[in-house]
Amino acid sequence: MATVFGRAALLLVTAASFVTADRVVRFGALSVSNFPAASSAMKIAVEYVNEKQLVPNVTLEYIENTTTPLAFLDMIQHECFQTSQGVVAVMGPILSSQASHNSHTCIPFVQVKAASPVSTGLSLPQIAPEATDPTLGNAQQYPQLVRISWPDSVLSKALIDLLEHFSWDQMSIFVSNDDYGTHGFKEFQDLAGQKGWRIHTIQSFDPTETAADIEVHEQLKAIKDTGTRIIVLHCLASFAAEILREASTMDMTGAGWAWVVSDGVTSYQRDLFKFNDATVTVLDYLQGLVGPMSPSTNGGHSEAFMAKWRSANPVVYPGAGVRDIGPYTARWADAVLALAQALRNLQEDGVTVTPQPLDCGCDGSESRPWVDGSMVLQYLKQVKTDGVTGYIHFDSAGARADAEYNIVNLKSNGWQKVGAWNLPEGLNMNSDGDVKFMGGSTKVDPYVSDLSNRTLRVVTIAADGFVLISDVDKDGNNVTGSDRFQGFCMDLFSWLSTQLGFKYEYYEVDDGHYGIYNSQTGKWTGLVGDVLYGKADIALAPLSITSERQSVGDFTLPYYDNGVTFAMKKTESRTSNTWGFISPFQAELWATILLTALAVGLFQGVANLATKNM
Template identity: 25%
Template sequence: MKQEIAFRYAVDRVNEARIFGPRTKLRPIIDKIPDGDSHFASKRVCALVRSGVSAIFGPQSPKTSAHVQSICDALEIPHIETRWDYRLRRDDYSVNLYPHPSSLSKAYLDLVRSFGWKSFCIVYEDKMGLVRLQELLKTPRRNEFKICIKKIPYGDDFRSILNEIQIRGEHNILVDVRTERVFQVLKQAQQIGMMSGNHNYIITSLDLHLVDLEDFRYSGSNITALRLIDPDRPEVRNLMADWQAGRILYTNKLGDDDIIMKTETALMYDAVKIFVTAIQILDNSTDLQMTPMECEGETPWVYGNSLINFMKVEMSPGLTGIIEFDPRGFRSDVTLDIIELKRTNLQKVGTWRTEKGVNYTLSQKDTHTEEREGLANKTLIVSIAFNDPYIMLAESSERLTGNARYEGFCIDLLSELAEKLKFNYILTPVEGNGYGSIDKTTGEWNGMIREIMDGRADLAMTDLTISYERQQAVDFTMPFMNLGISIMYKKPQKVPPALFSFLSPLSIEVWIYMMAAFVGVSLLMYVLARVSPYEWQNPHPCNPDPDTLENQFTILNCLWFALGSLMQQGCDFLPQAVSTRMVAGMWWFFTLIMISSYTANLAAFLTVERLESPIESVEDLAKQTKIKYGTKSSGTTKNFFKDSNLEIYQRMWTFMETHTPPVFVDSNAAGVERVKTDNGLYAYFMESTSIEYVTERECSLTQVGGLLDSKSYGIALPRGSSNKGYLDVVLLTMQSQGRFHILKNKWFRQKRGGGKCKEEAGGGGGASELNLENVGGVFVVLMSGMGMALAVAIVEFGLECLDIAKEEEAPLREVLKRELIFVLKCKGSSKPVRKKAESDEANGDTEYGSNDYNYTAKNPLT
């Protein structure tokens, strides 16, 4: 009906414009030919020919079109079609304004390539759909795409086919069905959860603007199609305004449905225009006459050949763009609009031309608006996996529901993303192996990656490492945290200070050289004192003419002098000669430097506690077997050792894989517990950020060595998701504002017991107090010296008593008893002088005299 209206309207416009002279006027003849009745079609066309025609438009049925074309070719009457035709060649007197299927198929191939699809599924209605998509099915480059093909069943229920596509995990779908069935397919896809932000659709119908897409505007799905009619072109706007004003006289009903033009209607209007243009040129050059003819006759229309040639040569602008034909009679250099479903409605985002391919023309303003509103008002399903401090159950005395049940670094990060992009989200914990790895038995992904691939989640958030294998299955945003694998181990044990730790400031060699210097200076002082005449002194200053001179620098006195100087205590005698004073001065300078250096270094050695660890790096761990080491039983840390090409890591992987009992654990929490309880016999490989979190709360654990590799955490999305760009922009903004650092400081060092170990370590920053263990050796030296002095005093006491016993010829026991009683009285500070034997016998007195006489005894050191 609409084609008939367009045909009559176009003819009327031509007649009103008086394109021809007053003698010529187009007379449209509308005749309906039943579809499939070839004999009846031939009779109708022959009846038209006998009345005199200059061209025949249609019919639309492919079954009767061939009969009409054969009559037109025989009588040389132009045959003008506006239908989809898959034939590769046409007859000489036929043209078709509808783009050829090969051109449309190439357009869809270019679209698929521009979208970067690596796999997609074709949903078609009949065999002609496969003809329309032949360029996709015979892809130029081998293995460029993975394509599945599904034919929808008869009837109105397509859910079974759509479910099969969903089970395959395919999110890119090309739909080739009649325009009337497009809504049904999309609606049923929406009902089974295939109309989300992860799904992309290409609709092959050129009349998608006729479909009510209101239900899918906010679904987030990317719905793309091609069209021939550009409503923004002046010709189209003017025509639609005329239709809306009611200038069509062939119907009494004008509604909104009539204002929307079908592609074939616009093509019929353009067909009349190019026919009128050609006949006008021919009419200006010759006396054009409509001649009645007979189908059985052998005389063709004399003007038909010229008219069809003018139509093929002349380029004419129409509602469907510039119209020109190739020598075969097919339309060439077709321009198609690329349209996408936006929140407002279908919007033109680019064009496709036969020669140039896809060209996106979305303005900068439109791009900015799309980026700003890309996720607005959408509700995303976010898959999460628990791991402190990224995702945790919230601590609350009240019963929480919904998203409020969870908290952590990733929850805060997601909340900020949602606030900036204005989307909503629902958190769904994943069951089983949360992070996602390839199952050895099935070869399929599990965990969060499986959720994303199956379309059950739009995002996946936790401490999910970006790896090569995962990037083959899903897309990742830019990283929000960088890290690497490191070793978690028990903190090094404090080394007990040695008993003689006060000797540590100087090395053994320095102590030996000091002792040698001490003995050498003493000997040199002794020799020089005996050589120099100025060291021989009068023992009795009151006697000006002494018989002998004494030298106070005996060998023992020289040792005593050097020792007193070394201990910075001085001595009761000093050198007199210049030579001995020079030796003393240099010795004092030496002792000043050495003692100062010793004192300065002693403070550090006595206050700094040394820590002793059996391993300092991964190399130390690899070259021993006493300390076991392992990783989580699945994940990127395990795969790092498994896939590494470095010899040291290959050796460690072999050790871990073959060790009995197993060194792998089910979770990081189990690894931490094993390190704590194995008393330094187990080390656990874990990501550095997780180690940082644990060591803030477990003061007995620490990180050993540097990072073994470099990796990042990201947010996982479905392959080809349009949301990636929006999230990346906001993540970059948050990174530049330092939000990642603030969130990390909050959840790693403050919340849930963070900072505990720093408080225990003491915040003053001063030196630790000295314990008895640090200075115990000094007390031992003191006690040893006291003991040695006591032993020497006892020996001196015994020798003196032995001399007295000999001189007095008294029993030694009596002498010892007498002398010991005197000592133990502890009374008085003077002792009677013991006279020599001769004096005692002369005086007849062998007892001690009065206390008025000083007691003198021989000093073995003098």
């Protein structure tokens, strides 16, 4: 049966190969047009469940609606339509940001934290095969959400361990400016801060409907200008391909660079490079990427499911009919298997659930939650079963437990496994020789000065102790060029050259001046003038910092201070005695003071007597 709803086709499918069962159970599926492989994995998994009779006496069916990736309003409308058809759960959509928008009803383009999700209002389980946003782990905000993928907070721990393995403590971060990019790397920043690592810059780009339309040149330039050579990239593979293409034109993908990518890049390999069952085409500027990849076929059902996947008609099931399956694509099959196991457990426990048409209330009518929804959710969270990607079970918040990643390195023949990471064991790498970074290098320094391999022209002036200029060395041999210059300033500059990797050549200023502004000519003289007018890159001398000079040039922090001090002779210490109090004045002065006191007393007495006789 096929009808048209909005701008998407409604598909209601029953696996044709399964013998008619006693009961039909349906779930809703929200897919996007540019990721047909996920839809194919879900459909083949439904056929697999029915053929294997994983839920006895039940035929599993799906109602699928397909939209474009950013058509959030359509997704909301489609979900409301699916709930009206009596489904036991809604599966999808593709990404965390889409899952967030999908969790709303009646309010288009509103973030998930701004309104109540559809699944909460209707008490309907929502299974998200690919949602990795850590904020979705809030069970109070998203009580109906069950996630088949591990959250990016766990991915951050794997990335931290990987960077620590290579002794990298400086880096830049480049993420997509959406829920997936910004929320996903908060844990990474916190962990890096705890270790005292330096993140030189965090850049982001705005995702676009078409990956080729993103603008990233300015962000890449900002990263390059920091001097860091370790870039951690967290976005989807389609955007990563464009970012790395642009980076290659800026000389940021050659030897001496390392790009550490998240599983959003490693797990969508068909968006990153071209391959089929016979050949793999990896462009040179992509070779050397390293990062965690979610396993795709480690589960107990992987062999049987992959047999159906490989034999599927790619015309009917786009993306199928090939040897491999991507990790996130395979999780759509895991989502179906998890739902099937929950239904089987309900059946074995004798619990009957009755799907009901549910009204979202978008037209103003009252919405009523599904009375059996909480029971289905409870059994979903208690699922413990084999899947395609691995063993499936969840924690109390509905997140998949026991995370594991393969550590992979992109080479000319595709992704190659070079290690593994899991909770709680952590990182287990092969020998470092197995990892080749960008340009084929086996070691990358986390920080390289922008002065590296540059030759600076340095102007100086003779100054005792600081700069000594002589045509002969201490052994009496003739010297030329930069060898003529010695002193404290030269020793300091030579050390800086070693630390920052630049070369230099000295010359003496022509006019012998430090530099003043000539108001008559309107020009600067001396050292300041040579730097200001481009004759020299740097002036090296004990140069006084004045406000006038600062207005035309930049100074380093002072490395030598000069000042004026008053010096006085130290007085000799004297032995204290009873008459020491008279020592400040000479004897003549004391005699004068005594005579003055007597004279004043005499005159005062005479004056008093005269007053009485009057």
